[in-house]
Amino acid sequence: MPILQVREISKIYEGKISTKALDHVSFRMEEGEFVGIMGPSGSGKTSLLNVIATIDEPTSGTVCIAGQNPHELDQERMALFRRRRLGFIFQHFNLLDTLTVEENIVLPLTLEGTPMQEMKRNAADLAERLGIAGVLDKFPHEISGGQMQRTAIARAMIHHPSLLLADEPTGNLDSKSSRDVMEAFAMVNEAKRAAILMVTHDAFAASFCHRVIFIKDGSMYNEIYRGDNRQAFFQKIIDMMSLLGGDTDHLSSARL
Numbered sequence: 001m002p003i004l005q006v007r008e009i010s011k012i013y014e015g016k017i018s019t020k021a022l023d024h025v026s027f028r029m030e031e032g033e034f035v036g037i038m039g040p041s042g043s044g045k046t047s048l049l050n051v052i053a054t055i056d057e058p059t060s061g062t063v064c065i066a067g068q069n070p071h072e073l074d075q076e077r078m079a080l081f082r083r084r085r086l087g088f089i090f091q092h093f094n095l096l097d098t099l100t101v102e103e104n105i106v107l108p109l110t111l112e113g114t115p116m117q118e119m120k121r122n123a124a125d126l127a128e129r130l131g132i133a134g135v136l137d138k139f140p141h142e143i144s145g146g147q148m149q150r151t152a153i154a155r156a157m158i159h160h161p162s163l164l165l166a167d168e169p170t171g172n173l174d175s176k177s178s179r180d181v182m183e184a185f186a187m188v189n190e191a192k193r194a195a196i197l198m199v200t201h202d203a204f205a206a207s208f209c210h211r212v213i214f215i216k217d218g219s220m221y222n223e224i225y226r227g228d229n230r231q232a233f234f235q236k237i238i239d240m241m242s243l244l245g246g247d248t249d250h251l252s253s254a255r256l
């Protein structure tokens with residue numbers, strides 16, 4: 001069973017002038033896959049992620065996550081579905097400033113009433129793997145951007161979601177922190193078999209994915225697979241972005 005099946009999704013924002021942001025988009029993701037979504041500004045990436053994340057409703061089409069269409073659920077069940085089945089990682093980290101790193105990580109479990117010892121054990125395990133064990137007692141303002149994003153990854157992973165959704169996770173990071181964060185994603189994808197869907201403008205970040213889907217003007221344009229060679233994949237991503245006419249901010253191959 002695919003972990004995610006998107007069928008014929010269209011999204012129209014109604015207004016004085018209606019905008020068709022997504023036009024019959026279909027794709028599927030298998031368990032354990034790490035998939036990137038790329039495309040020029042305004043091509044519909046965030047609209048697509050928001051519909052999958054149940055933050056927004058599609059105008060037509062269906063989304064199925066681990067066998068369930070979350071858009072069919074009532075508000076309360078949808079909120080529960082989001083909390084239990086999905087993990088979110090944002091460009092601006094979205095950590096709570098008044099909580100320590102450890103408290104931020106275990107937040108999803110406190111909502112589930114998990115015993116304290118179990119929460120601490122799980123947080124310590126993830127923090128160790130993500131290289132943030134030394135900052136568990138610190139507050140977000142006391143750690144680096146890369147450490148904040150790895151804290152956000154730990155928080156998103158702590159309840160073993162079916163699908164991690166990441167929106168520009170390296171958008172606010174320097175190249176060293178971007179590499180640390182992408183290696184953290186690759187680690188949770190491999191060690192924890194976490195399925196990850198990531199929207200990014202960053203060819204370096206996208207080169208860590210197994211597959212990158214390109215969208216243009218709200219439609220699927222192409223998809224490319226990594227294979228064994230990340231450097232060759234990075235070059236293919238850049239070529240595809242040039243073809244699409246997207247921005248070329250993040251294309252320095254010096255980062256490889």
Ligand SMILES: Nc1ncnc2c1ncn2[C@@H]1O[C@H](COP(=O)(O)OP(=O)(O)OP(=O)(O)O)[C@@H](O)[C@H]1O
Pocket residue numbers: 013015019020021039040041042043044045046047048
């Ligand atoms: N809430 C909204 N109301 C009206 N139009 C919207 C809304 N959100 C997005 N749009 C429009 O839908 C289209 C797709 O936007 P979307 O944000 O999904 O693109 P994107 O690929 O994520 O862009 P970017 O890379 O710049 O973030 C754009 O034309 C945008 O102006």
